[in-house]
Amino acid sequence: IRLTVIRPELTPSEQERLLGPMLWELEPDVCCHERKVKPMAAAVAGQHAWITGLRRDQSGARSQTPLVAWDARYELFKLSPLANWSKDDVWSYIRAHDLPYNALHDRGYSSIGCTHCTRLPASAEDERSGRWQGRMKTECGLHLPARPFAPCQG
Template identity: 45%
Template sequence: MEELSYSSISDEQLTKINTELTKKDAIDVLKWAYKKYGEELVYACSFGAEGIVLVDLISKVKKDATIVFLDTEFHFKETYDLINKVIEKYPTLKIKMVKPSLTVDKQKELHGDELWKKAPDQCCNIRKLTPLAEELTKYQAWISGLRREQSSTRSHVQFVNKDNRFQSIKICPLIHWTWDEIWMYIKLHNLHYNELHDKSYPSIGCENCTLPVAEGEDARQGRWANSTKTECGLHQ
C-alpha cells in the first residue's frame, strides 16, 4: 500500500487524493481513511454537534475505532453527561479521555488562578495542545470535524491535509456540510447531543471560556468571547 505519512506524502499526492475524493461524501472519505490508515488513525472529538455526527458515521465504518477526547477538566457537566451517553450507545468504540499532565491544582500553583483569563493561549497549550501532540505521536493520521462554513480561517480545509503543527495527516470528512445539514443528520438519526446547543451554545469548549451566542451572531462568537482569541490552536 502506498505510504502516506506526514514525512513521505508529497503535495502532488495530496492534490491527487483530494481530487479523487472531490465528489465523495463523508462516509466515503472515512472508508478511504480507515482503509489507508487502519489502526494508525484516531478521531480527536470535542463532542460538539459535528462530533456526534462523525462518531455515528465512524461507527458505521469501523465499529472499534479509537476516539480521544481532550479532557481539560474544565468542561461543562453537560459535555461529560453526553460522553457517558455516547459510550453507552456505542460500546465497541474505544473512547479515551486524554488529560493534561498538569492537574488543575498544579496549574493554579504554578501559574496562578484563572490562567484562562490572564493567558488563554498558555492555558490552551497546557490543557489541549500539548496533550493532543503527545497523543498524536501514536498515530499516522487523525480525523477532525472541521467545516469550511465555520470560519474564514477554515475555508481552505481539504478532505486530506498535511498538518504541520502536529506533523500528521489530518482528515476532515465534513468540510462541505452546513450547520443545517449537521442538525438534519442528528434529528434524522435521533442522536444524543449536548443540551447546551438548545441554550444558544452552537460551539462548546471549556466552561470558563464559552458563552451563549445571540441570534444572528457568528457560531463561534461565544468562544473566548472576552478576548481577541478565536482558536485554541489545534487547527492553525
Template identity: 50%
Template sequence: MNSQSNQLAILSRMHDPRDVLDAALDVFDRPVLATSLGPQSIVILDLLHALGRVDAVDVVWLDTGLMPPETEALHDALQQRFGIVIARQRPAHTVLEQEAREGPALWTRDPDRCCALRKVAPMQGVLRDRAAWITGLRRDQSPARAHTETVGWDRRNGLVRIAPLAWWTRDRMWQHLLSRALPYNPLLDQGYASVGCAPCTSPVGAGEDERAGRWRGRARTECGLHG
C-alpha cells in the same frame, strides 16, 4: 506517484463524508478521532457506526478538567449509544496543580498558555507517531476554517488531517443529528453554538458565527489544536 499518494489524491476530491471515512480507513490503520464531543464528532461516529467501522478508529476526548457537567454526561451517553470506549486524555496537571504553578484562572490572563498546557500538549501526546487523525472541522464554522480541505497535512503535529465534514453545512449536520435522534450537548439548545471549557464558552447572538462564543472579547476563535 506511489499508491498512498494516489489514494490521498482521490480522497482529497471527495466531499461526501461517508465516502471520505470509508476511503480513509482503507488508507490508514487506526486513525485517531479527536473529539470535544461536539455535534460534528457525533455525526462522524454515527457515520462510522453505519459503515460498520466505528471500531477501526481510536476515539479520544480531550478532557481539560474544565468542561461543563453537560459535556461529562454526554461522554457517558455517547459510549452507550455507540458501544465504544471514548478514551479521555487529560493534561499533565490538574486545574489545582496548574493554579499552584501558574497562578489562579490562567485562562483570564493568558489563554494562549492555558490552551497550550491543557489542550495542545495533551493532544500532541495522542497524535505522536500516528499517521492520520480525523477532525470535525467544517468550512462554514468560521472564517478561520473557510478553506478546510477534506485531506490536509497538519504541520504542527506532523501527520495527515482528515476532515470528512469539511463540505457539510451546519444545517446539513443538524439534519443528520436530529433525524438520527443522536445525543448532543443540551447547552446547544440554550444559545451556545460551540461548547468548550466552561470559562471560555458563552452563547452566541443572531448573525454571529459558530465560534464567536469561544473566548468572548478576545481576538481568538481557535485554541491552537488545528495549527
C-alpha cells in the same frame, strides 16, 4: 470505535499553582496550550491520522479547511470529512440518526469548548462568537493551518 479520554497533564489546581490563577483569562493561549494542545499532541503521537469535525462555514479562519491535509505540527494526516457540510447538514444528520449531542446546544450554545471560555454566542451569524468573548482569540491552537495534501498521480 474505541474511544480514549485524554486529560491535561496538570489538574486545574496544579495549573493554578504552577502557572498562576485565572490563566484562561490572563494568558488564554498558554491555557489552551496546556489544556488542549499538549494533551492532543500526546494522544496522536505515533498515529497516522486524526479526524476533526471542522466545517468551512464555522468561521473565516476555517473557510479554507481541506478535506485531507498534512498536519506538520503533529506529523500526521488531518482528515476533515465535514469540511463541506453546513450547520444545517450536521443537525439534519444528528436528527436523522438519533445521535447524542451536548445539551448546551438546546440552551443556545452554538460552539462548545472549555468551561471558562464558552459563552452564549454574541452574534447569531457567527456560531463561534461565544468563544473567548472580548478577545482577539478565535482558535484554541489545535487547528493551526495544515498544508493541503495532494496525492501523487502515477
